[in-house]
Amino acid sequence: xxxxxxxxxxxxxxxxxxxxxxxxxxxxxxxxxxxxxxxxxxxxxxxxxxxxxxxxxxxxxxxxxxxxxxxxxxxxxxxxxxxxxxxxxxxxxxxxxxxxxxxxxxxxxxxxxxxxxxxxxxxxxxxxxxxxxxxxxxxxxxxxxxxxxxxxxxxxxxxxxxxxxxxxxxxxxxxxxxxxxxxxxxxxxxxxxxxxxxxxxxxxxxxxxxxxxxxxxxxxxxxxxxxxxxxxxxxxxxxxxxxxxxxxxxxxxxxxxxxxxxxxx
Amino acid sequence: xxxxxxxxxxxxxxxxxxxxxxxxxxxxxxxxxxxxxxxxxxxxxxxxxxxxxxxxxxxxxxxxxxxxxxxxxxxxxxxx
Numbered sequence: 522x523x524x525x526x527x528x529x530x531x532x533x534x535x536x537x538x539x540x541x542x543x544x545x546x547x548x549x550x551x552x553x554x555x556x557x558x559x560x561x562x563x564x565x566x567x568x569x570x571x572x573x574x575x576x577x578x579x580x581x582x583x584x585x586x587x588x589x590x591x592x593x594x595x596x597x598x599x600x601x602x603x604x605x606x607x608x609x610x611x612x613x614x615x616x617x618x619x620x621x622x623x624x625x626x627x628x629x630x631x632x633x634x635x636x637x638x639x640x641x642x643x644x645x646x647x648x649x650x651x652x653x654x655x656x657x658x659x660x661x662x663x664x665x666x667x668x669x670x671x672x673x674x675x676x677x678x679x680x681x682x683x684x685x686x687x688x689x690x691x692x693x694x695x696x697x698x699x700x701x702x703x704x705x706x707x708x709x710x711x712x713x714x715x716x717x718x719x720x721x722x723x724x725x726x727x728x729x730x731x732x733x734x735x736x737x738x739x740x741x742x743x744x745x746x747x748x749x750x751x752x753x754x755x756x757x758x759x760x761x762x763x764x765x766x767x768x769x770x771x772x773x774x775x776x777x778x779x780x781x782x783x784x785x786x
Numbered sequence: 787x788x789x790x791x792x793x794x795x796x797x798x799x800x801x802x803x804x805x806x807x808x809x810x811x812x813x814x815x816x817x818x819x820x821x822x823x824x825x826x827x828x829x830x831x832x833x834x835x836x837x838x839x840x841x842x843x844x845x846x847x848x849x850x851x852x853x854x855x856x857x858x859x860x861x862x863x864x865x866x
Contacts, residue, residue: 608824611824612820612821612824613809615820615823615824615848616809616816616817616820617808617809619813619816619819619820619848619851619852619855620811620813620816622852623813623816623852623855623856623859626856627856627859632859632860632863633859672804675804676808679808733848733852736820736848737844737845737848740823740824740827740844741827741831741840741841741844744824744827744828744831744840745831746827746831746837746840746841746844747837748841749841758845761845762845762848762849765849765852769852769853769856773856773860776860780864
């Protein structure tokens with residue numbers, strides 16, 4: 522093989538690796554941010570209303586349980602045959618990604634109410650105020666903080682383990698998720714209130730596109746489909762899904778607009 | 787007699803409920819569509835001669851699934 526041909530192959534492999542990594546990092550980071558904003562809203566509402574001790578205890582125990590789950594199931598997944606793992610992960614990501622994309626498109630077009638962190642915060646505060654404070658440990662506050670962090674964290678962990686294991690980059694995926702959690706946590710400390718200013722729907726739409734992209738790619742890999750260009754196909758799929766999403770938003774906005782004119786006439 | 791289910795029962799129920807909400811939730815059509823998409827691609831890729839078709843069919847079926855789910859949501863909102 523000539524030197525120039527070898528050089529071309531090296532450049533192609535480097536491009537494939539970096540494009541796969543960029544999509545992986547983007548998907549894990551954005552998904553972790555979205556889920557952690559939701560968890561933080563609940564923890565802040567609990568902390569402000571019932572005191573920080575129970576809020577921190579609930580958060581801490583949830584993080585411990587989540588860590589134990591990662592330690593138990595993360596390494597075990599490495600032993601599952603890669604094709605089966607990728608098919609399962611691809612299927613899960615395809616379903617989950619389409620759900621996120623659908624929800625964010627409906628919210629962007631006004632067919633579904635936007636996820637309002639302010640409303641969730643107020644609702645949680647009202648619920649907590651309605652229940653009397655018990656002496657000693659605040660069980661309700663603990664359970665609420667635990668559930669908020671555990672359920673949102675579980676979604677992050679499923680994404681980190683599935684995306685990370687299938688791409689053979691579990692360490693990178695975990696590190697990116699940890700950075701996202703710390704960043705969102707720092708934002709929470711700085712603003713010390715609900716995170717309604719975070720453009721959650723735009724984030725959710727981006728994550729939806731990336732999850733459907735990975736879902737398509739890995740379902741195919743699991744079924745031994747040979748994608749032209751290997752990992753670089755991820756960028757092409759992401760571009761196609763982004764354009765399709767944009768077209769869906771435009772079409773639905775036109776439909777909703779026409780309906781409003783019809784109602785007012 | 788205590789009628790409350792045991793901790794194990796509640797854990798199993800909670801675990802099942804989590805995965806049901808996670809994968810099916812209020813959009814069962816997307817769950818079914820993903821299974822159909824994977825099934826059709828599996829049939830195409832099984833022969834080994836239809837790799838090109840599988841590459842096209844997989845994303846196209848995913849887009850169609852999303853479109854049909856959005857149309858369902860639109861129809862539902864019209865009824866309200």
